[in-house]
Amino acid sequence: MVDPATPDLLALLGARGPRGLLPLHLPAHGRGRGLAPALRHLLSRSPGSWDLPELPQIGGPLLEEGAVAVSQRRCAALLGASHCWFGVNGASGLLQAALLALCPPGSQVLLPRNVHRSLLHGCVLAQVEPILFDLPFDPLSGLWLPPGPGDLEAVLAATAAAGLPKPAALVLVDPTYQGQRARLPELVTLAHRAGLPVLVDQAHGRGEALASGADLVVISLQKAGGGLAQAGALLARGERCDPAAIERALLWLQTSSPSALLLAATAAAITHGASAAGQRQRQRAEAIGHALRHRLLAQGFSLLAAADPLRLVLLTGPIGVSGLEADAWLMERGVIAELPEPGALTFCLGQVPPPRLVARLTRSLQAMRRALQQPPLPLFRRPPLPLVASPVLPLAQAWRATSVLVPLELAVGRVAAEPLCPYPPGIPLLCPGERIDRARAEWLLGQRLLWPGQIADTVRVVAD
Ligand SMILES: Cc1ncc(COP(=O)(O)O)c(C=O)c1O
Structure with missing residues (x-):
């Protein structure tokens, strides 16, 4: 039952939000502060003027001619890809298209246990069977960790030893939601040596996996860029995946009326991220992330060692509370985190972190600790999973x-x-x-x- 006091969507979005919130969730533009400048400019134009169909001048993600094609080519060059397709159904839709392109019906795909659910949905659509592989586990945070090269070697050996058919592709998630990174160049080399093309889910990254040799990479411009929700791009490099197969899969899954605004948001976010101004903006945000991390560590908080300074992961087990309880307490006081989990609470600092973030979040976390602290939680139990399982x-x-x-x-x-x-x-x-x-x-x-x-x-x- 919906609470009768809940406003409808238009009323909610149209209302002035409560004051004093500390929003540390996605989209990474932080309620508009970090929108890519070209996108902000577009949105300030006459409302609706940018909501255009696939007119000949505009084209679309699958058309050779038109402005979208020009933007896609420019973004491919900026990111070091041979091809770039914009998508309007988030990283989910593009991951599914990539899977359909890589894996013929009746084939298998190697998926890590920390796979996003969209790829399982993709397996259903593609008539592909997952071979799920286990990952290293951190008992303090309760989180899966990225696999190391030795782990992947063991997975490939176990897949062969189990008599499972040779998979059509390997999927990796990098970075993780919490900002942890794998040693991608070594993992990709191992996979290629085993004859497997590699799709990297970089929903939380910026396309760096291409430089590690990945064949297909999906990025989400609302998670690690100044784009809007659903803005995403599928990047390809090398000869292992046929661009025609990708375009066919995109055609199957994509709306026939892609929003020009979302396509422009992807172009604006990628272009800004690669510009000198975008890099300076990121450095400023990262400096705030580092300062916050130092302040919290000095105050005795435990933080996950994440490679991305804009993802702050508080380990809640050492203060005796679950990440979900800590989140509920903070949310009531206007601090909105991104991802509560049993042993961790992840905050996304965003492209342009909120004003006075270091002092405000430190104060809120100290108050939360005073209110909720208990003896440390026991270590988390590793999931009892086989190394590979179909x-x-x-x-x-x-x-x-x-x-x-x-x-x-x-x-x-x-x-x-x-x-x-x-x-x-x-x-x-x-x-x-x-x-x-x-x-x-x-x-x-x-x-x-x-x-x-x-x-x-x-x-x-x-x-x-
Ligand atoms: C690792 C990962 N991949 C894919 C997705 C799907 O992204 P989207 O919501 O943009 O479709 C998510 C969403 O949280 C994610 O965390």
Whole structure:
């Protein structure tokens, strides 16, 4: 039931927001402060003047001629890609198109356990089976860590040893939502040596994976740039993926009326990010990120060592609270974080961090600690997952099967018919088609307590 006091969308967006908020969430433009200048200029023009169809002069992401094609070529050159396609359905839609282009129906794809759910949806659309591989785990934060080269070697060896068919591609997530980075050049070299093209989900990055040799890279200009929500780009480099296959996949998935505003937002954000002014803006933001980090460490807070200074990840276990509790307490006081998780709370500082951020956030976190501090939480339990695993029932078949809801306690031995997926971060803890063994069921029961309200005490399983 919706609370009758909740305003409708137009009323909410049209209202003056509460004063004194400290918004530290995505989009990274921070409620307009960090919008790319060309986009800000466009939005200040007569309302609606920029909402144009695919007129011949404008064209579209799949057309050879027109302004969109010119912008895409310019952005490809700026980012070191051979091709660039703008998208208007976020990183999700572009990841799905990339998957469809790389993996023929009936093939397999290697996906890391920290994969965003959009790629599972992509597997359903592409009729592709995931081979899910486990990742290193950090018991202090409860987070998966990026794989190292040794981890990937073990995954490739285990895939072959399990008699699984050779996958059509490898997907990596880099950086992670929390800003952690893998040693991409080594990982990509290993994959290429094994004959696998590599798709990197850089929704939280800026296309740097291309320089590491990645074949396809997806970026989201609202997460690490001054673009609008849904603005994204798919970048290609090298010979391993046929541009015609990518364009065919984009055609299947894309609206036939892509918003000129969103396409322009992508162009503006990429162009600004690569400009001298954009780089200076980023350096200023990063300096604030470093100052904040030093101040909080000096105050005794534990922070995740993240490679991205604009992602601040507070480890909440050492102060005895879950990231979800800390988030609820801060939210009531106007501090809006991006990603609460059982052992961590991630703040996105944005392209232009809010005024007086260091002092304000330090004060709020000190107050939160005084109010909520308890003895440290126990370390988090590693998920009991095999190094590589394929669903026992094809993903799409399980997801569409006749299903029944059973309590998690009674799900042992059953096959999942839906993902268990707290959102954000949108990373499935269980995938359709996976058999729930006892260890997994017990771990999921533990997860339910760690994600209150986000994981039900029942799970939908395939009917007998
Ligand atoms: C790693 C990762 N990939 C892809 C996505 C999907 O991005 P979008 O919401 O722009 O479709 C997200 C969203 O949070 C994400 O965290």
